[in-house]
Amino acid sequence: MTTVHEASDEVSVWEDDPGAPPSTRTPVLRARPALRTAPLAVDVQGAVPPDAEGAVRYWTAAEALGRTVALYAPLFPADEFPNGAAWNPAVGDVLVADLNAGVDLNAYYDRGGLAFFRQHVSGVTVWSGESPDIVSHETGHAVLDALCPWMWDAASAEIAAFHESFGDMTAVLAGLRLATLREQVIGETGGELSRSSRLSRLAEQLGWAVRQLAPSSADPDCLRNASNELFYRDPVTLPPSAPASQLSSEPHSFSRVFTGAFLRSLAGMVHTVAGTGQVDDEALLTAGQDAATLLVTAVTDTAAVPSYYAQVAAHLIEADQEKFGGKYAAALQAAFVRHGILSPASAEAIIDGATGDDDEKVGERSIAPGAPHPRGASTSEVAVSGRPYGLPEDLTVHAPVEAPRFSVAPAALSRGELVTTPGEDVAAAFVEDLFRQGRVAVPREYQRGFAAASGVDGTLRTHEVANNGAGLVLVRRVFD
Ligand SMILES: [Zn+2]
Known part of the structure; x- marks a missing residue:
């Protein structure tokens, strides 16, 4: 060195x-x-x-x-x-x-x-x-x-994946605060931030180490690349694990859909700031700062809903209307449509409703400027059968079953929109994924069947089954 x-x-x-x-x-x-x-x-x-x-x-x-x-x-x-x-x-x-x-x-x-x-x-x-x-x-x-402390125990692959995406988006936004890195990224991408660059390639060294031990478990050039073409799928329709080249419902894998849309949004925001001029240091700095503002506003406003990505995207677009007069709307809409997080009709509907026209409504709600935001999202307890996992009784988990604020939906692969999976089913699928992946620590007295082998191969157990006095509950230990 x-x-x-x-x-x-x-x-x-x-x-x-x-x-x-x-x-x-x-x-x-x-x-x-x-x-x-x-x-x-x-x-x-x-x-x-x-x-x-x-x-x-x-x-x-x-x-x-x-x-x-x-x-x-x-x-x-x-x-x-x-x-x-x-x-x-x-x-x-x-x-x-x-x-x-x-x-x-x-x-x-x-x-x-x-x-x-x-x-x-x-x-x-x-x-x-x-x-x-x-x-x-x-x-x-x-x-x-x-x-958003409620997200900790949310039984939802999409919400857990958003937590991972927030980590990766944070790495991108924190990187943009370094003048030396901004200069390198402009040189490497020609000012087109959606391209693969040192900024988008996250954790190159750890990704290299992972590839030495499990070649398909990381991207070829880093751990996860924010520059990607991944298109939204309902995670309940995805396998619980897959090589890095494919999408799975595993939170780190599925996080890449939102991170990809976010980097593409950021790239569009850079162009918005630069206008007709060259993309320069100031454009990267301003777009990064404004993107952080939008992100924090959106996550604090978004409820505990099953189709979480689409709601966050809608809140990002709304936050832009409130904070920046809608100047980033096209950049945000294009990115979230491109990655399938919003259907084209959904992306359009948000702007229609957010212009403040009294006659325009989004879903059930008018979102005329100044309308108060509901605060303090929360999950609800639902019971998931414990029998498949060797447990003697039902397992209580925290399901995302709040009413969405925006009537928006992710895109179907052909055209139109996906039908939202009910929050109870999202929670049950999340629990099944965790047990199948050996991610749950189970008390000794309940260890039987396949779940008893959980963790013996060194897999980090992110959750545990605990008895809270009233019965068995699923509790998160860590975000890894
Ligand atoms: Zn993480």
Whole structure:
């Protein structure tokens, strides 16, 4: 590794990722990040390691944490956070990152903090916390959990996938806050941000390591590429797992549909800002900032509904009407139609209704400007049969069964719209996926049948069956 001489107020860090081996990237100098500073205080566990490589790891994580929270802290809605942005109460005042939580190719957020792992693969020790892409992704989980805590236990592949997408969108938006990266991305894409670039290729080094062990489990050039052509499918119609080249209902896989639409929206927003001129640094900076504003507004307004992606997309378009006078409408509509998250008729209907014309309605509701937003989305408890999984009684889960605010739907493959799957069925399919994938930890007394083998191959168990006194419930442990 190149030795970088540091002034006391600067530290050397990776910009977005160390890169897939053999990487030619070198750390850059950045201002030493402020740790344990409210709002959304962050810290890295332990002291700065004495060796140069350890120090780069430490400061890379610290700088990425600080850069990510600086993106979101000013955007928390003041009516819900009158004292300023704050973590989920379970986290406490400071979100602490453990960069050396054990041996694995993974990272997670568990409402206690962030955990990053290391693994030696083909002669290279890969530390997941050394990638700003991954640090921003995990911090994104924590930010979304602060904004929308109801999503934590939502039994929905689409909502779990949105949580993953939010992490990846966060990595893209946090990357756009680096001037050096903006310059490289303009050079690499010619200003067409929807193209594959260093910005869209998330976690190149971890993706490389995953491919050494499971070649079909990551994209060819990174872990997940936000530049993609994936088209929406109802996740209940998808297999629970698939190679990276195909879509499955597994949350990381399905997240790519929304992330792809978001990157394409961002690319259109960049053109909107640039107008007829050249795409420049300022256009990337402004579009990234405005996209973050729209994203936070949309997620805090969206209810717990089965067809979640389409509702978030509709709320993004509405938020643009409110915050930016609708200047990004065409960019957003085109991107969400292109990825099938909104049918063409749905995308049109939102704008028709959002112009403020008193006679225009979207679905049941008028959304004339100034109409109050319903706040505090929540899931509802439903019972799923426990018998197929060796459980002696029904399992209570949290289903997304609220009424959607917009009458919109994702696209059918041929034409028109998909029929929305009821929230109860979404929840039951999510539970079945988790058990089939070995993701559920079951108490010893209920361990029988195939579910008893869950976790023995090292699969991270994201959920557990617990007894809350009234019966068996499904509880999330982590977002990995
Ligand atoms: Zn994640």
